[in-house]
Amino acid sequence: MSKDIKNIFHKQGLKFTPQxxxxxxxxxxxxxxxxxxxxxxxxKELLPGTGLAxxxxxxxxxxxxxxxxxxxxxxxxHSYTLAPEGHRHPIVCTDxxxxxxxxxxxxxxxxxxxxxKTGVLIKTHFLQLFGKCEECRN
Amino acid sequence: MSKDIKNIFHKQGLKFTPQxxxxxxxxxxxxxxxxxxxxxxxxKELLPGTGLAxxxxxxxxxxxxxxxxxxxxxxxxHSYTLAPEGHRHPIVCTDxxxxxxxxxxxxxxxxxxxxxKTGVLIKTHFLQLFGKCEECRN
DNA sequence: GTTGGTGCAAACGCTTTGCATCCAT
DNA sequence: ATGGATGCAAAGCGTTTGCACCAAC
Numbered sequence: 647m648s649k650d651i652k653n654i655f656h657k658q659g660l661k662f663t664p665q666x667x668x669x670x671x672x673x674x675x676x677x678x679x680x681x682x683x684x685x686x687x688x689x690k691e692l693l694p695g696t697g698l699a700x701x702x703x704x705x706x707x708x709x710x711x712x713x714x715x716x717x718x719x720x721x722x723x724h725s726y727t728l729a730p731e732g733h734r735h736p737i738v739c740t741d742x743x744x745x746x747x748x749x750x751x752x753x754x755x756x757x758x759x760x761x762x763k764t765g766v767l768i769k770t771h772f773l774q775l776f777g778k779c780e781e782c783r784n
Numbered sequence: 785m786s787k788d789i790k791n792i793f794h795k796q797g798l799k800f801t802p803q804x805x806x807x808x809x810x811x812x813x814x815x816x817x818x819x820x821x822x823x824x825x826x827x828k829e830l831l832p833g834t835g836l837a838x839x840x841x842x843x844x845x846x847x848x849x850x851x852x853x854x855x856x857x858x859x860x861x862h863s864y865t866l867a868p869e870g871h872r873h874p875i876v877c878t879d880x881x882x883x884x885x886x887x888x889x890x891x892x893x894x895x896x897x898x899x900x901k902t903g904v905l906i907k908t909h910f911l912q913l914f915g916k917c918e919e920c921r922n
Numbered sequence: 923g924t925t926g927g928t929g930c931a932a933a934c935g936c937t938t939t940g941c942a943t944c945c946a947t
Numbered sequence: 948a949t950g951g952a953t954g955c956a957a958a959g960c961g962t963t964t965g966c967a968c969c970a971a972c
Binding site for chain 4 (some may be wrong): 821836
């Protein structure tokens with residue numbers, strides 16, 4: 647499993663460094679979108695001394711390798727999370743930032759209809775849902 | 785019509801200045817999402833000497849008055865467009881940045897079902913569609 | 923006349939880059 | 948051993964802010 651990921655790096659001529667490993671582990675251990683600074687803080691717990699620039703560069707690499715995705719949250723901050731498998735949409739809890747991935751895509755069903763109606767050939771879409779998760783609802 | 789908009793400003797104790805008028809006119813005259821810089825360029829054509837900071841401040845005001853909306857395009861740039869009437873979703877042409885507003889919301893139909901399935905009480909959502917419009921398709 | 927708005931420049935915060943050093947391969 | 952990766956500090960860029968002046972009301 648970790649071997650597989652190692653290979654993904656090596657196939658691209660990239661090194662599987664402790665820093666990149668730490669960034670990936672932080673994303674894997676969290677069910678939420680994390681800002682760069684929160685990622686940096688958590689990475690430093692695993693690997694003290696890691697620089698902020700390295701976190702930026704590691705995240706960029708992870709996105710290129712399609713191991714992570716970058717998104718814009720409502721407030722405009724850039725955040726990252728593990729790349730979902732297949733086509734999914736995130737449901738973000740507005741209180742705790744937890745993310746629940748939603749796999750049934752309602753857009754695919756309607757995109758042909760939409761193309762006919764609007765004249766635009768729909769190619770991609772960006773859908774995020776926001777709400778309160780069970781724990782935060784009380 | 786321009787009177788109505790003037791009143792929206794005055795009700796909030798805000799002035800309807802030439803600069804704000806110009807920013808609004810630029811948005812009204814364009815069927816696309818515009819970056820701050822493009823807005824600034826176009827505003828200066830109407831009103832030379834207008835500062836960039838004023839464009840920022842005007843756009844912020846227009847968003848507060850719900851006359852404009854701010855969005856993130858795919859590349860992460862902040863862009864603005866006239867506020868749509870009611871609940872709509874934009875379909876952005878990836879070639880020419882033209883925007884077609886789509887009024888039927890497919891999310892509302894499924895949000896109750898979604899809440900039951902995921903345990904998250906869906907409150908808002910963000911949906912943007914991307915594709916090629918008729919003119920850019922050839 | 924009063925009060926909010928503008929223009930300019932400086933400040934700010936997030937992100938990227940240059941470079942010497944380091945280390946995974 | 949060697950080329951990619953890191954850490955640091957400086958630079959870059961979009962955005963915000965402070966302040967004196969100006970203009971809408």
